[in-house]
Amino acid sequence: MNNEIHKLLRLKRHEHPTPDYFERFLDEFRERQRAELLQQPTLTLLWERIVNAFPNFHVPRLAYAGVGVAAVILSTVILVSQQGGETGRSSFALNDPTPTVNVLPTGEGNIRMPVSSRSDFPPHYVLEARPVSYESPYSF
Amino acid sequence: MAEVAAEQEVNDAELVSRTQGGDPRAFDDLVRKYSPRLYGLVYNMTSNHEDTNDLLQDIFAKAYRSIKGFRGRSSFYTWLHTIATNMTINFLKKRSRSYSMSLDDLDNxxxxxxxxxxxxxxxxxxxxxxxxxxxxxxxxxxxxxxxxxxxxxxxxxxxxxxxxxxxxxxxxxxxxxxxxxxxxxxxxxxxxxxxxxx
Structure with missing residues (x-):
């Protein structure tokens, strides 16, 4: 019985379009490819041209991933170092070995003012035995 | 029979290689070679000529876009038929249009x-x-x-x-x-x- 069905189904091989359909199909396909090519972004086209200009330059598939990871790591390092620089600046007053000048002697201790030759630093007032404060000295 | 299959694979490999190298005429030859066979596959799964035509365009476009990633682990024939079958099954899952046919489609x-x-x-x-x-x-x-x-x-x-x-x-x-x-x-x-x- 399976053979009978097989024979019957084989008749469906005769359901196909005329041969000129396939030539038209190919023309339509080429047109569509051209249209898709025109819709591509300029950068993609530029990249394709570069790749086509060096046909023997085969980039391994994972190389793109490697470059991507390297770019992420590099940007992270740059960001971290920038933030570290800013933090370093703000804590500079704590660790600054520059000499201090006694401005006003008080009973509780001396107010030390770091002397810095760099003009871009805001003045820091450091109280001995107290945390660094940016508050006005009049607050205590 | 085996010799014919082997020869076909050699031809396909050459055409694929030329396509990967940027020769669009080589892909035209592959389209010319496989479109009647793929038409049969897609048409007998969809029973609709318009759908078959649209799908066939999409299938070859996808094959063209993906051909640089084709490493020859299977024959090109198998690879192309896999794309065609998967795309047709996905299409059928979403299709709302019913099938249609015409007596003219039967050849003499x-x-x-x-x-x-x-x-x-x-x-x-x-x-x-x-x-x-x-x-x-x-x-x-x-x-x-x-x-x-x-x-x-x-x-x-x-x-x-x-x-x-x-x-x-x-x-x-x-x-x-x-x-x-x-x-x-x-x-x-x-x-x-x-x-x-x-």
């Missing part, structure tokens, strides 16, 4: 087909077969199958592919292909009873 070759001659004029001729009716009933019966079963029937019964090749295309074992064929044939038998010999 059917009148010379030994199976057709045997069925209509031999001593065991079942009945006077009306071509249009036969085509309609075959399509209706096919469309009652699940997409996966229809794919197997199309590739095995209509396109004459071996079980192993179908398994590679569908990503399943040969046993699964045989099992799907068995159930599909049983289902088709119920729908096509009047055209089958007693």
């Amino acid at each position: 070759g059917i009148h010379h087909d030994p199976d057709f001659i045997e069925m209509t004029s031999g001593p065991d001729a079942i009945r006077e077969v009306n071509l249009k009716e036969l085509q309609q009933r075959l399509n209706e019966a096919m469309m009652k199958l699940s997409n996966e079963h229809r794919a197997v029937v199309t590739m095995f019964d209509i396109q004459g592919m071996p079980h192993a090749e179908i398994g590679k295309i569908l990503g399943c074992s040969e046993g699964t292909v045989r099992s799907r064929l068995f159930y599909a044939h049983r289902q088709l038998q119920n729908h096509l009873q009047e055209f089958l010999a007693a």
Whole structure:
């Protein structure tokens, strides 16, 4: 019985379009490819041209991933170092070995003012035995 | 037969290599070579010429875009048929349009087909077969199958592919292909009873 069905189904091989359909199909396909090519972004086209200009330059598939990871790591390092620089600046007053000048002697201790030759630093007032404060000295 | 297949693979490999190297005419040759066969595959799964035409365009466009990633682990033929089958099954899952057909789609070759001659004029001729009716009933019966079963029937019964090749295309074992064929044939038998010999 399976053979009978097989024979019957084989008749469906005769359901196909005329041969000129396939030539038209190919023309339509080429047109569509051209249209898709025109819709591509300029950068993609530029990249394709570069790749086509060096046909023997085969980039391994994972190389793109490697470059991507390297770019992420590099940007992270740059960001971290920038933030570290800013933090370093703000804590500079704590660790600054520059000499201090006694401005006003008080009973509780001396107010030390770091002397810095760099003009871009805001003045820091450091109280001995107290945390660094940016508050006005009049607050205590 | 094996020599022909080997020669075909060599030709395909060369055309694929030229396409990968940026020669669009090589891909044109591949389209010319495989479009009639893929048309049969897609048409017998969708039973709609418009859908087949649109899908075939999409299939070749996808193949063209992906061909740089083709490493030749399977034959180009298998690779292309896998793309076609997956895209057609995905399309059928979403399709709302019903199938349609036309008598004009049957070429004159059917009148010379030994199976057709045997069925209509031999001593065991079942009945006077009306071509249009036969085509309609075959399509209706096919469309009652699940997409996966229809794919197997199309590739095995209509396109004459071996079980192993179908398994590679569908990503399943040969046993699964045989099992799907068995159930599909049983289902088709119920729908096509009047055209089958007693």
